Amino acid sequence: MDGVRVGKRLIGTQAPVTVGWENIRRVEGGPVKQFVFTWFQPTMLFALIAFWYYAPNSIAKASTAVGIGIGFKVLLLALEWVNPRYESWRLTWKELVTDLFYVAIGYTVLNLIEGYIGSDAVIEAALRSFDWEKFAWFMALPLLLQAFMISFVFDFGQYWMHRGMHNWYPLWLTHAPHHYITQLNINKGAVGNPVELFLIGLGIGGFFDFLPRAALLAGTLGLAVGTYQHINVRFNSPKWWRFLFNTTEHHSLHHSQDYEATRSNYAGTWVIIDRIFGTCVDGEAELLGMEGGRKMSVRETMTYPVTEGWKTIRQRFGRPVAVPAE
Amino acid sequence: MNSRFIDWIWNIRGSLALAPEQSSDEAFGRLDSLFRQIGTSHDRTKDTLIFRKKDPAAQDKMSVFNGGVLQIEKGAAGPVLHYHLTSRALLFCFLAPLLFLSFAGLTVAIGKLEKPSTEAASKNPEKKNVELPQNPIDKALGAPAPAKPKKDGTGKSEEDDKKPSPTSAYVFAAIFAALYLVGRILEDRLVKTLFKKRLLGL
Numbered sequence: 189m190d191g192v193r194v195g196k197r198l199i200g201t202q203a204p205v206t207v208g209w210e211n212i213r214r215v216e217g218g219p220v221k222q223f224v225f226t227w228f229q230p231t232m233l234f235a236l237i238a239f240w241y242y243a244p245n246s247i248a249k250a251s252t253a254v255g256i257g258i259g260f261k262v263l264l265l266a267l268e269w270v271n272p273r274y275e276s277w278r279l280t281w282k283e284l285v286t287d288l289f290y291v292a293i294g295y296t297v298l299n300l301i302e303g304y305i306g307s308d309a310v311i312e313a314a315l316r317s318f319d320w321e322k323f324a325w326f327m328a329l330p331l332l333l334q335a336f337m338i339s340f341v342f343d344f345g346q347y348w349m350h351r352g353m354h355n356w357y358p359l360w361l362t363h364a365p366h367h368y369i370t371q372l373n374i375n376k377g378a379v380g381n382p383v384e385l386f387l388i389g390l391g392i393g394g395f396f397d398f399l400p401r402a403a404l405l406a407g408t409l410g411l412a413v414g415t416y417q418h419i420n421v422r423f424n425s426p427k428w429w430r431f432l433f434n435t436t437e438h439h440s441l442h443h444s445q446d447y448e449a450t451r452s453n454y455a456g457t458w459v460i461i462d463r464i465f466g467t468c469v470d471g472e473a474e475l476l477g478m479e480g481g482r483k484m485s486v487r488e489t490m491t492y493p494v495t496e497g498w499k500t501i502r503q504r505f506g507r508p509v510a511v512p513a514e
Numbered sequence: 515m516n517s518r519f520i521d522w523i524w525n526i527r528g529s530l531a532l533a534p535e536q537s538s539d540e541a542f543g544r545l546d547s548l549f550r551q552i553g554t555s556h557d558r559t560k561d562t563l564i565f566r567k568k569d570p571a572a573q574d575k576m577s578v579f580n581g582g583v584l585q586i587e588k589g590a591a592g593p594v595l596h597y598h599l600t601s602r603a604l605l606f607c608f609l610a611p612l613l614f615l616s617f618a619g620l621t622v623a624i625g626k627l628e629k630p631s632t633e634a635a636s637k638n639p640e641k642k643n644v645e646l647p648q649n650p651i652d653k654a655l656g657a658p659a660p661a662k663p664k665k666d667g668t669g670k671s672e673e674d675d676k677k678p679s680p681t682s683a684y685v686f687a688a689i690f691a692a693l694y695l696v697g698r699i700l701e702d703r704l705v706k707t708l709f710k711k712r713l714l715g716l
Contacts, residue, residue, distance in 0.1 A: 239658055241655075242656065242657060242658070243658075244658055244659075245658055245661045248658075263634065276573050280572065280577065280578070281578065281693075281696070281697045281700055281701060282572075282577055282578045282603045282697075284571050284693070285603065285606075285607050285610075285690070285693055285697065286603075288686075288689065288690070288693070289606075289610065289690075292610075292682075292683075292686035292689075292690075295682040295683075296614060296617045296618075296621070296682055297702075299615055299678075299682070300617075300624070300678055301619075303678060324646075325645050327646060327647050327648075327660065328647040328648075328649055329649060330649045330651045330652060331649065331652045331657055370571055370572050370573065371572050371573070399672045400660070401657075401658075401660060453641055475664065480552075481552070481571055482552070482553075482569065483553070483569040483570060483571050483572065484569065485569050486606075488569075512528060
């Protein structure tokens, strides 16, 4: 395969990928379908922003956000059924059960652990000692600017953590299992080794019944934009959306079987961060995974960082086995 | 105890009448592509096919199964395909509710152990009441004025809020139980339809 030159890199020499927006397929079907899958993303984004902007204080709380998050994902699962991006990514019963298992681990065990030693513990400590007066300058800014700043700064951190995972072996060991997925569906974001999920802080809760409204607005950006990273739906995303936000197209390239393509599009929500640092590649891929698309079992996903790390340590520092001379 | 009483949990058995003139060779030939997938190995004798799958791809139409035996026998009305397939995914889904119920139990136990220390920690000095600022743009657009979190305005004490909740574990236990029932019926039907389509061209 020749690949396509993007800057200094050749993308798609190992596995087929599509590079460039002009080469990406559009939604096919009648005018109603075209209309729905063109306007769904911006409409939902602005509707959710308006909801959190105007919701009374009694409703604007974390538990409402969790409820909306679950409802939104169920709706997106229905869209996967109606307008799949690729037939080969269709959700099967087994895939749904496996994906939900990782989601369930996140909501139960990981959440419990996070309450003691993870991000939730940090948030808890921060909320206890929060001095509202010191943050008055921030809270006096327009609400949407506050939300943008929270979302962007958080995603900036995620970008570097994710890029670090692709460049530093100990971190890669925790992230690698996530790259063995061979298709993108709504709950695939949760598939991976729990240590990675812990590092990335996917656990929910922590804030209990109180979150500043700006944080809820920032969270809704993650929901109404970041969720589309792992989805099997074809949308005609607007140009401004693709320029600013990460999309399933960007993320499918990141998960492709082509090594160079995986080293792109690290951001969660704001793909513009990738554009700033020169790691953005616009395009898409259907063939995903590692080692030619080998499926990783749940058991291997759980043990991979330890078993693979141990293998590497033995290879590097282990005593060489003496081979008798003939 | 006879394992047949419980092995329906992860085993799917069925049979399918073939066309009277269809030979074993022709029937297995029509199914051949199903067993030429990544991670699948198979052995065939005249009337029997045994297959095994290791980490099949999500796109494999029989990925839910780990192995099985397909046998063609001569019946009174013509040849019949009998199949016996095993699925670790079905067993895993059947056991998943137990796993999450145990997580719920663990969460409740931790909550009980935690209670004394939480009570001690909850005696925090009240901070002075400060008005939270709101930008004039937001005020003009009609966004509600910001409010500080209430200490116990909702009727729930702070300890109740902080206690780890087992609810999500119970919910997922129920979800997996429902998914098991759906999967046991659905996968049984899907594999029958798959074989029917290949063998009878329906």
